[in-house]
Amino acid sequence: MFVKSGALFSSRCSDMVLSMSSSRTARERVRAELTREITDIARSQLATEGAGGLSLRAVAREMGMVSSAIYRYFPSRDDLLTALIVDGYNAVGEAMESADAARPREDHTGRWLALCHAVRDWALAHPHEYALLYGSPVPGYQAPDDTIVAAVRGTLVYGRIVSDAHGAGSLTPPDICPPSPASFAEDAARVREIMPEVPDDVVARALIVWTGLFGWINFELFGQFKNTILDPAAAFDHSVRCQARFLGLPA
Amino acid sequence: MFVKSGALFSSRCSDMVLSMSSSRTARERVRAELTREITDIARSQLATEGAGGLSLRAVAREMGMVSSAIYRYFPSRDDLLTALIVDGYNAVGEAMESADAARPREDHTGRWLALCHAVRDWALAHPHEYALLYGSPVPGYQAPDDTIVAAVRGTLVYGRIVSDAHGAGSLTPPDICPPSPASFAEDAARVREIMPEVPDDVVARALIVWTGLFGWINFELFGQFKNTILDPAAAFDHSVRCQARFLGLPA
């Protein structure tokens, strides 16, 4: 009932095993089903209570199960959180992807703006989940590598925009920055896997702009702007437009 | 034994009542003393375990008290956290202040760079505390207004630098940004209380730069830069130098 084709998906795939739906045995199917149900309930708890309010026992209760049964699916609370984080990264990543795809490929500035607003909109719609991804790491919890690779998905979109703009020759960054430090060359090379062909200087700017985007959203979402910004949407839009110019995108 | 004169203070003042030391009655003195001891222990717990690992009972245990006694000093765990947050803001604020004060007043760029490095250094030295301040708000916890006013302290330093630079005529922002939205005028006026005389356009840039600073530190501290930046200090320095140029500070 979850794999109806055109249906609205309230759940997000997190487990490897889930991706190959209608798997062999009935037991495996119901296991996948239950796993998904657990993450769904957990996600709704996360949305209402925040990461700290996520309780395995409450999830079990809501499922009509006994708490110990949950441990057949997630060996610990942290593993559940990890699954939610991976889901979250995929969700923002998807939001970024479709926002980007909705713009003509050569409208680099428009793609960047759409990307930014997609992130902010998603963050406002899922504040606790956003906090889980881009806020402080959850107490006593160390992000496993799974989450890191999931986190890259959104960054890929960004990288493509920058790379496309550079490739099209429409990237004319203002000449205001000092040269990047020598130690940055290697980093830039690594980042270039995500935004090919882009010179070091632009890579550096791209990082600044990218962190600036999330820095702004964090401030807005985590209350640092309280009593300061009256029209957050407009201010945000202006901010990312400026960032675009700093990066070298056309107005 | 705690108020030895020349002693090294590991504790930070949080309560109003603490500031006027050697208060009237002995009872009040010991109360202030114990309050401070509680926050000290709590802070060290925070430093090692993170916000989630902060336990009232553990604090009580370490003090040789029974847990319920703590509630005579802090009505709830959240209130303890609030005190720690206020302390934290004051600590970063102080770090910013002294970094700023160590530079000649007319070296605006140097003051900005010193400010940035002071924040980063403090963040690296107290990651959990920093996360409490600039990361996601703690689960189920809503920042009271006390913390907001405390948060301003560091921002004041920043405002003074921008304002000084502008007043000295050494602020020449590159003309790359679109005009700020109409709705921003009122916000700018409010921000101008912190950085007087500064025109709207510069206020907008100042906000972008400020959020960018914390955005970068967040990425670095919360692991978003994992496997990306090899020499974080150098990259950070370059980033804030670029930000300075974007703001209009001389190179």
Added chain:
DNA sequence: CCGTTCTGAGAGCAATGCTCTCTTAGGAGA
């Protein structure tokens, strides 16, 4: 000196994460 207030102790409640053991149901091979 006496009554008020403040403070710590102690027990207790509800809730949490997690670990056991036990029983039952599902599935694979004969």
Added chain:
DNA sequence: TCTCCTAAGAGAGCATTGCTCTCAGAACGG
């Protein structure tokens, strides 16, 4: 179809947490 083995849920239990009571003693102000 029968037989085993494994997986899954139930249930009890442990240590821990935040927080609320009540109670006794100490400090304080008059």
